[in-house]
Amino acid sequence: MTTNLKDLTKVELRNLDKVFYPKIMITKGQVVEYYIRMAPRILPLIADRPLVLTRYPDGVEGVTMSFFEKNAPEGTPNWVKTKAIYSPTSKRDVNYIVCNDLDTLIWLANLAALEIHMPFSKIDALDTPDLLFFDVDPEPPATLSDAAEAALLLKDRLLDLGLTPFVKTSGKKGLHVVIPIEPGHTFEKTRAFVHQVGIELAKESDMVVSEFKDTKKPGKVFADYLQNSPLRTMVIPYSLRPTPDATVSAPLEWSEVKKGINPSDYTISSVVNRTSNPWKNIFGKRCKLEI
Numbered sequence: 001m002t003t004n005l006k007d008l009t010k011v012e013l014r015n016l017d018k019v020f021y022p023k024i025m026i027t028k029g030q031v032v033e034y035y036i037r038m039a040p041r042i043l044p045l046i047a048d049r050p051l052v053l054t055r056y057p058d059g060v061e062g063v064t065m066s067f068f069e070k071n072a073p074e075g076t077p078n079w080v081k082t083k084a085i086y087s088p089t090s091k092r093d094v095n096y097i098v099c100n101d102l103d104t105l106i107w108l109a110n111l112a113a114l115e116i117h118m119p120f121s122k123i124d125a126l127d128t129p130d131l132l133f134f135d136v137d138p139e140p141p142a143t144l145s146d147a148a149e150a151a152l153l154l155k156d157r158l159l160d161l162g163l164t165p166f167v168k169t170s171g172k173k174g175l176h177v178v179i180p181i182e183p184g185h186t187f188e189k190t191r192a193f194v195h196q197v198g199i200e201l202a203k204e205s206d207m208v209v210s211e212f213k214d215t216k217k218p219g220k221v222f223a224d225y226l227q228n229s230p231l232r233t234m235v236i237p238y239s240l241r242p243t244p245d246a247t248v249s250a251p252l253e254w255s256e257v258k259k260g261i262n263p264s265d266y267t268i269s270s271v272v273n274r275t276s277n278p279w280k281n282i283f284g285k286r287c288k289l290e291i
Contacts, residue, residue, distance in 0.1 A: 005032055009106045010079075020059035020114065023244040026268060031240065032109040037272050038238045039102050041251075045237050045279060048122045050083050050096030052233050053108065054115035060242040070094050073111070080104050083123045085231070098123060114240045117233035120190075125183055126230060129190050130286070132163075133234055134177040134198070135170070135224035142207070142219045144173060145259045150208050150221040151175045152257055154201055161197075163287045166279055167257055169266050171241035171249035175257070176234055180286045191228035193291050198223030237279055240268060251279040 006013050016029030035042070053069045056062065072082050072095040081100060084093040099105050099116075108116060120131040134154060138147040151167060154177055158165045166178045181190075198210035201223050208221050215222045227234060235241070235249045243263070250266035253276055 011107045021246045035109040049118045052117040053113040057112045116236045128183045130183045132179040137174040137222045148257045168251040171247045181289045194225035
């Protein structure tokens, strides 16, 4: 598809032969192609959310390395949707990019935005989350297998609470567990709820810790609740990660969460061939959170 990419979009694609992942010789054109192929799954999940980018203009091993970007860059086309959100820290409006269409997603890939991050609320209700988020994060020598064990315990606890959890790899060492909810609570309340679930999980398993101060204890798995805050983010489902093997934050079936799971099982080359779509219609399965 790479040679015909420019026929698919109004984006002015450039430097498609530039190598972004040197170990496996993945080019910018192949990154653009990947996001085109995954767009039908990505776009429904990120629609109407202000996005944050991590850009790698010289690839994952380039001299420039990466930079974090919230504000739409100079030269952003007028057809790219943005949302101005006031930043108390910067004391100015930040123009976040909103990606609701294929051309915008291609444009992000053309910016070398290998990683794309999304918050847990939408632009029309920034202070009202519609997702709960658990970052199941293992500290070496704990591995992704240990994170899987903790995530399965978490799944059972959430099901007992009448919630419907979804899971994905982080694309690095951990797992992300997400629950779609009916909006109506503040982030303060949802964060406290996620924290309490982590506390209960830590009582059930000596491997799990629920407090930030314990995160660097070797061999522990942190049930991280802290991202459940306004405009804090997670890497989007199907986002690439800046790893040598071009791993992906891949949505999983719960049956795939087991001992022996490895981030390298889910890469730019393998994820496009997955027939299952575990997060299909996730927002049609919202839960009523009683807190």
